[in-house]
Structure formats: structure tokens, C-alpha cells
Amino acid sequence: MKAVQVTRFGAPDVLAVTDLPDPTPGPGQVAIDVTHAAVGLIDVYIRQGLYKDREGLPQPPYVPGLEVAGTVRALGDGVTGFAVGEKVVALSADATGGYASVHLSDQTRVVSTQGYDIDPALAVAVVPNAIMAHVALTRAITMSAGESILIHGALGALAAAFPGIARQLGASRVVGTVRTERMGAAAATKLPYDAIVDSAELSDALGGEKFDVIIDPVGGAVRTQSLDLLAPSGRLLLVGNASGDWTHRIDGNQIWYSNVVVAGFNAGVYLPAHPDAIGPAAEAALTAVAAGLADTEIEVLPLTDASTAHERLENHTANGRIVLTP
Structure with a gap:
């Protein structure tokens, strides 16, 4: 698979395009053919080394990326409720794996968008954040x-x-x-x-x-x-x-x-401790996005321009969300 790796902590030029083996889903996992991966500030902060001493966060070399959209490629043992080819979005547990053509996710962090009229670029840009917003406004406060x-x-x-x-x-x-x-x-x-x-x-x-x-x-x-x-x-x-x-x-x-x-409210800490919050929040998020309540500006760049995307987030020149396509 095509992927972008952080080769060491540092400036955006540490992001390098590479070929990696296609991952195979283990028990409870879903493999996703990625069509879109969102670029976020958390990706920038981790790449800069701001959280390099935080337990559970990645060390180089790693593939960054918190949010992906795509279709189900394969299901691991014990996974139910999803079908191969189904449209989904996923939120990584450790903000890794998104900048790639294939992404592995725990099934509890995968949300089906099948049946909703939502463009996948918009889905990856806003659905995971809308899930977090709903949890924040109904659970954190x-x-x-x-x-x-x-x-x-x-x-x-x-x-x-x-x-x-x-x-x-x-x-x-x-x-x-x-x-x-x-x-x-x-x-x-x-x-x-x-x-x-x-x-x-x-x-x-x-x-x-x-x-x-x-x-x-x-x-x-x-x-x-x-x-x-x-x-x-x-x-x-x-x-x-x-x-x-x-x-x-x-x-x-x-x-x-x-x-x-x-x-x-730190979703990366809250959601693993409260996985029961994701289901109702996902339903609310999908309904809101499908109703046009989250129509934000989106710019789509190729995966090879990941360093450019990071530069633009750092210098505050991004207009809306930047989304990468493998």
C-alpha cells in the first residue's frame, strides 16, 4: 500500500511517501480501502514531537492520520454489522494509520455512512468531529x-x-x-x-x-x-x-x-474509556451532516502533498479542512 511516514520528529519535510505491506485485519478489526484522510492539528503536534514523551502516542517511524473515509476491504474474526464494500468513516485510537491507501481500525471506532447522502470528503472532514462535538455537549458537559x-x-x-x-x-x-x-x-x-x-x-x-x-x-x-x-x-x-x-x-x-x-474534553482519552458514547453520537452526527448542518470548506490534495498540508496548518493558511486522497 501507499503510505506517508513520519521518519523522525521535526518539520513537515520529515513526511515521506513510501510503500508498505497491505495490513490484514486481526480479530475485532476492520480493514478499510481509504479514499480520503483528513489532516488535523493533532497530526502536526505529534509530528513536531510535542507529545513525544506521552505514553501511548507514536514514535517514528509511523504513519500519521486520525480520521479516514473509505470502503470496507476485509473483516477480522468476530466482526459483525459491516459488509465488504460498505462506506465507512473511522477514527484512529492513537492518531496513526490514516495517511495510507489501507487502514486498520478496531470495529468499535468504525461508523457506517451507507444510506446517508454524504460525500466521502465531507464525511471524513466533519463526521468524526461531529461525533466528538456531540459527546462533548452531552457527556463532558x-x-x-x-x-x-x-x-x-x-x-x-x-x-x-x-x-x-x-x-x-x-x-x-x-x-x-x-x-x-x-x-x-x-x-x-x-x-x-x-x-x-x-x-x-x-x-x-x-x-x-x-x-x-x-x-x-x-x-x-x-x-x-x-x-x-x-x-x-x-x-x-x-x-x-x-x-x-x-x-x-x-x-x-x-x-x-x-x-x-x-x-x-480530550476525545483521545475520553472515547476509549466510554466506548458506549460513540453509537448515539454517530447517529446524531450523521443526521446533522446529512441535513447540511456541518457544510465546511474542504480542500482535497494528493497523499504526496502531505508535507504541504502540514505546512499550511502550521502557518494558518489552510481554508477549512485539508483532505488527502491516496
């Missing part, structure tokens, strides 16, 4: 119908899945924030936001509005500002750190005094 939600980094890969799921759960108002240079793209988005504002001008742009739930995949100064934007008993959910500010801290006394909740 609970967002109730009629509540308002603010989503930072509104057009980012994970963030873009939240407005559709929030609408599905009955949100009364959905507002996003983006960097100044992304306001043009925000004006053209089809995502179901009531408004998208400039994160550099939060106080003025929001005019004192408070939110029941705030989703923060950005971190840094935006995280601190979020505490002042929460309604009484509001919930701030930390789902990433796209700012790259790993030294930032928030004031515990402000959390206490304001009577708010700050929680973290």
Missing part, C-alpha cells in the same frame, strides 16, 4: 435546549462541528469567533451560526452578551477572556490549544467567585 453557545476558532476543524450539533440539541443562539484575517471567510460560511465576530474585539463585538456554554479550542488570551463571557452557572469547555500557548494559566479564584464550571 451538558448543553440544554434553549441555551446559548459561543464557539472560538469558529471555522477550525473541530470547532466547525459544534454549531450544527448545538442546533440539533436545541441551542437558542450560536455565535462564533475568528481571527481578524478570517472574517472574510466567516462571512461566506454555510455553518449555522447566528453571528461570527472578531476575536480581537470580543468585548465590543459582543456588547456585553453572556453565554451558557463556551467552546474553546484556541487557548491563550481567548481562554482568559472567556471567563468574563460566561453567564451565571455557565460552562467553559476546553477542547484544544490551537494558539500554541502551553504556558497559559487561568485564575481558579475567578472560577470560584463567578460560580462557573471549567472542564476539559
Whole structure:
């Protein structure tokens, strides 16, 4: 099979196209002929070596890639509920294996898209993130119908899945924030936001509005500002750190005094511990995506351009999600 390997931790040029043996599914596994693999910040962070000392995360050489779409190639012993040729998406347990023409996945992390009118490029770009968004809003915290939600980094890969799921759960108002240079793209988005504002001008742009739930995949100064934007008993959910500010801290006394909740959601840790959450979340995600609630910008590149895709994520020049095709 064709694959892209990380040969060592470092810059995007450590990504190398290679030929590897076709994998065979073991018990409980599904082999997938990959048509599309999404490129995400987690791929970049691991390749950079940011998590090189974290137990359970890959060491070079490895094939990166968290999310894939394709068709079932073969089934391992004991696998039920799938058929060869069936359209699926899968979410890797350790963020590896996606940048390849064949991917092996545990059956519990494979979701059928058969019967849904969803383009596979869109499926890989948004369905796994919509699953995570649903789990985040129903399990990590609970967002109730009629509540308002603010989503930072509104057009980012994970963030873009939240407005559709929030609408599905009955949100009364959905507002996003983006960097100044992304306001043009925000004006053209089809995502179901009531408004998208400039994160550099939060106080003025929001005019004192408070939110029941705030989703923060950005971190840094935006995280601190979020505490002042929460309604009484509001919930701030930390789902990433796209700012790259790993030294930032928030004031515990402000959390206490304001009577708010700050929680973290890391899907890579949560989902293996709560596999029962994936089924209902997948059904909700597929319904939302098929209904057009997650139509985000997608750019498709060949697998051989994986290093270019990583460069564009690092320098913030990607417009929407980048998807690779073997």
C-alpha cells in the first residue's frame, strides 16, 4: 500500500511517501480501502514531537492520520454489522494509520455512512468531529435546549462541528469567533451560526452578551477572556490549544467567585474509556451532516502533498479542512 511516514520528529519535510505491506485485519478489526484522510492539528503536534514523551502516542517511524473515509476491504474474526464494500468513516485510537491507501481500525471506532447522502470528503472532514462535538455537549458537559453557545476558532476543524450539533440539541443562539484575517471567510460560511465576530474585539463585538456554554479550542488570551463571557452557572469547555500557548494559566479564584464550571474534553482519552458514547453520537452526527448542518470548506490534495498540508496548518493558511486522497 501507499503510505506517508513520519521518519523522525521535526518539520513537515520529515513526511515521506513510501510503500508498505497491505495490513490484514486481526480479530475485532476492520480493514478499510481509504479514499480520503483528513489532516488535523493533532497530526502536526505529534509530528513536531510535542507529545513525544506521552505514553501511548507514536514514535517514528509511523504513519500519521486520525480520521479516514473509505470502503470496507476485509473483516477480522468476530466482526459483525459491516459488509465488504460498505462506506465507512473511522477514527484512529492513537492518531496513526490514516495517511495510507489501507487502514486498520478496531470495529468499535468504525461508523457506517451507507444510506446517508454524504460525500466521502465531507464525511471524513466533519463526521468524526461531529461525533466528538456531540459527546462533548452531552457527556463532558451538558448543553440544554434553549441555551446559548459561543464557539472560538469558529471555522477550525473541530470547532466547525459544534454549531450544527448545538442546533440539533436545541441551542437558542450560536455565535462564533475568528481571527481578524478570517472574517472574510466567516462571512461566506454555510455553518449555522447566528453571528461570527472578531476575536480581537470580543468585548465590543459582543456588547456585553453572556453565554451558557463556551467552546474553546484556541487557548491563550481567548481562554482568559472567556471567563468574563460566561453567564451565571455557565460552562467553559476546553477542547484544544490551537494558539500554541502551553504556558497559559487561568485564575481558579475567578472560577470560584463567578460560580462557573471549567472542564476539559480530550476525545483521545475520553472515547476509549466510554466506548458506549460513540453509537448515539454517530447517529446524531450523521443526521446533522446529512441535513447540511456541518457544510465546511474542504480542500482535497494528493497523499504526496502531505508535507504541504502540514505546512499550511502550521502557518494558518489552510481554508477549512485539508483532505488527502491516496
